[in-house]
Amino acid sequence: MLAVMGAMDEEVRLLRERMEIAGEAVHAGLNVARGTYKGAEIVLVKCGIGKVNAAICTQMLIDIYKPDRLIFSGVAGGLLPNMTVGDLIIASHLIQFDVDLTAFGRRHGELPDRDRMIQSDPALMDHAAKAYDAAFADDASLRPNLMIGTIVSGDRFVKDSDTLRWLQREFAALATEMEGAAVGYTCDLSGLPFVVVRGLSDTAGEDAPTDFTSNLAKVCDTSFRLLDELIPRAGA
Ligand code: SAH
Numbered sequence: 001m002l003a004v005m006g007a008m009d010e011e012v013r014l015l016r017e018r019m020e021i022a023g024e025a026v027h028a029g030l031n032v033a034r035g036t037y038k039g040a041e042i043v044l045v046k047c048g049i050g051k052v053n054a055a056i057c058t059q060m061l062i063d064i065y066k067p068d069r070l071i072f073s074g075v076a077g078g079l080l081p082n083m084t085v086g087d088l089i090i091a092s093h094l095i096q097f098d099v100d101l102t103a104f105g106r107r108h109g110e111l112p113d114r115d116r117m118i119q120s121d122p123a124l125m126d127h128a129a130k131a132y133d134a135a136f137a138d139d140a141s142l143r144p145n146l147m148i149g150t151i152v153s154g155d156r157f158v159k160d161s162d163t164l165r166w167l168q169r170e171f172a173a174l175a176t177e178m179e180g181a182a183v184g185y186t187c188d189l190s191g192l193p194f195v196v197v198r199g200l201s202d203t204a205g206e207d208a209p210t211d212f213t214s215n216l217a218k219v220c221d222t223s224f225r226l227l228d229e230l231i232p233r234a235g236a
Contacts, residue, residue, distance in 0.1 A: 001041045001042065001043060001065060001066070001067045001068060001235075002040055002041065002042045002043075002067060002068070002069050002070070002071065002231065002234055002235035003042070003043050003044075003045075003061045003065060003067035003069070003070040003071070004042055004043070004044045004045075004070075004071050004072075004073065004227070004231065005044075005045055005046075005047050005054075005057060005058070005061070005070065005071070005072045005073075005183065006046055006047070006072070006073055006074050007046065007047055007048060007049050007050075007053070007054065007074050007178065007179050008046065008049065008074070008216075009046060010216050010217060010220045011046070011073060011074045011075065011220055011223070012044055012045070012046045013220070014220065014221070014224040014227075015037065015044055015224065015227060015231075016033060016044055018037065019033065019035045019036065019037040019042060019044060020035045020036045020037070021033050021034070021035040022034050022035040022036070023035070027060050027064055028056055028057070028060045030045050030046070030047065030048075030056075030057050030060060031045065031046065032044070032045045032061075032064075032065070033045070034065070037231050037232075037235075038228070038231060038232040039232060039235075040231050040232050040234070040235025040236065041235060042231065042235060043061065043065045043067060045057055045061065047179065047183075049178055049179070050155050050178050050179065050182075051096065051153060051154070051155055051178065051179060051181070051182035052155075052182070053179070054072075054178075054179035054180075054182040054183050054186075055182040055183070055185065055186045058070070058182070058183050058186035058187060059186050059190075062186070062187075062190050062192060067192065068192070068193070069121070069124060069192070069193050069194065069234055069235070070183070070187055070192055070193070070194040070195075071124070071194070071195055071196075071197065071227070071230065071231070071234060072179065072180060072183045072194065072195070072196045072197070073197050073198075073223050073224075073226075073227050074177065074179065074180075074197075074198055074199075074223070075177070075198060075199050075200070075201035075212070075215075075216060075219050075220065075223070076089065076151065076175040076176060076177035076180075076198035076199070076200060076201065077157075077158050077159075077164070077175060077176045077177065077200065077201070077202045077203060077204030077208055077212075078174065078175050078200040078202070078203045078204065079164050079167055079168045079173055079174055079175055079176060079203075079204055080147075080168065080174060083145075083147075083174075083200055083203055084145070084200070084203075085200050085201065085202065085203070085211060085215045085218075085219065086144045086199060086200060086215070086218065086219055086222050087144050087145040087146075087147065087199070087200045088132060088144050088145070088146050088147070088197065088198070088199050088200075088222065088223070088226060089146075089147050089148070089149070089151060089174050089175045089197070089198045089199075089200070090120070090125055090128045090129060090132075090146070090147075090148045090195065090196075090197050091120050091148075091149075091150065091151040091180055091184075091195065091196040091197070091198070092119065092120055092125060092148050092149055092150065093117040093118065093119055093120070093149070093150040093151075094117070094118045094120070094150070094151050094152070094153060094180045094181035094183075094184040094185075094196060095109040095116060095117055095118070095150065095152050095153070095171050095173070095181055096109055096152075096153055096154065096181040096182070096185070097109055097152040097153065097154040097167055097170075097171060097173075097176070097181075098154035098155060098156065099111055108170055108171070109152075109171065114185075117150070118181060118184035118185055118188055119184075120184065120194060120195040120196060121193035121194060121195055123193065124193055124194065124195035124234055125148065125195055127195075127230055127233040127234045128195055128197055128226070128230050128234075129146070129148070130229075130233065131226050131227075131229035131230035131233055132146045132226055132229075134229045135225040135226050135228065135229045136225070144199070144222055147174050149172070149173070149174040150171055150172055150173045150174060151173060151174060151175045151176070151177060151180050151181070151196060151198060152167050152171050152173040152175075152176050152177075152181065153176070153177055153178055153179060153180045153181035153182060154176070154178065155178060156178070157178070157208070157209070157212075158176045158204040158208065159202075159204065159205065159206060159207075159208035159209055160205065160206060161205050161206065163204070164176070164203075164204040164205060167204075175198055175200065175204075176204055177198060180196040180198070183196060184196065195234075197223065197226060197227075197230070198223075199219040199220070199222050199223040199226075200219065201215045201216055201219045202215065
């Protein structure tokens with residue numbers, strides 16, 4: 001069984017409307033839909049915003065539904081100068097940027113006895129890249145850029161150029177969001193292969209709040225085109 005997560009209604013809505021729902025349940029206050037999409041058995045849930053919600057939801061899915069793979073799909077703020085809204089990022093690595101034990105000589109994002117960088121599953125990353133190729137094959141003019149690299153997560157909506165520059169330089173990050181590293185961390189502890197895929201809703205600068213609001217629906221459409229190809233590959 002493949003678990004699919006998003007943080008907000010908009011990030012799960014298109015899949016939820018199109019999947020065949022076999023059952024629904026509530027666990028830890030989270031609404032879980034179980035069923036199939038394009039022949040793949042899936043469980044879909046909106047986890048809510050932030051790392052705490054993301055970790056709770058991921059662990060709940062692991063304990064109750066015992067998925068063998070997990071995909072997180074959502075939006076993020078891009079951190080590189082030439083990025084544009086709608087670009088897609090597959091996280092190869094994730095870091096919790098707001099973990100700060102620098103007082104003990106550790107690097108930002110580093111916890112005792114754990115790797116600073118959490119890695120997405122290479123096979124799922126490969127499926128995601130192939131899903132991108134298939135999803136946008138006919139549409140050269142509308143094709144978003146695809147980038148693969150580090151995504152950072154923290155409990156903060158980033159909307160200023162100082163922070164975005166810091167995230168880029170400290171972590172060599174492509175994008176910032178609020179759940180991915182927590183999902184990855186939780187999956188890692190249970191040995192569950194996962195991948196995080198994000199569409200850029202904004203570029204994390206001063207305009208981010210208005211960009212986020214005006215682009216959310218459109219970017220979720222783009223991400224869904226990727227999911228539509230990724231789910232049958234990852235769930236096979
Ligand atoms: N609409 C919400 C707030 C959204 S928070 C409200 O009513 O309060 C932003 C969400 O999109 C988070 O789930 C996060 O993962 C992602 N995101 C997009 N752009 C981001 C940015 N610039 N900084 C941090 N998270 C971002």
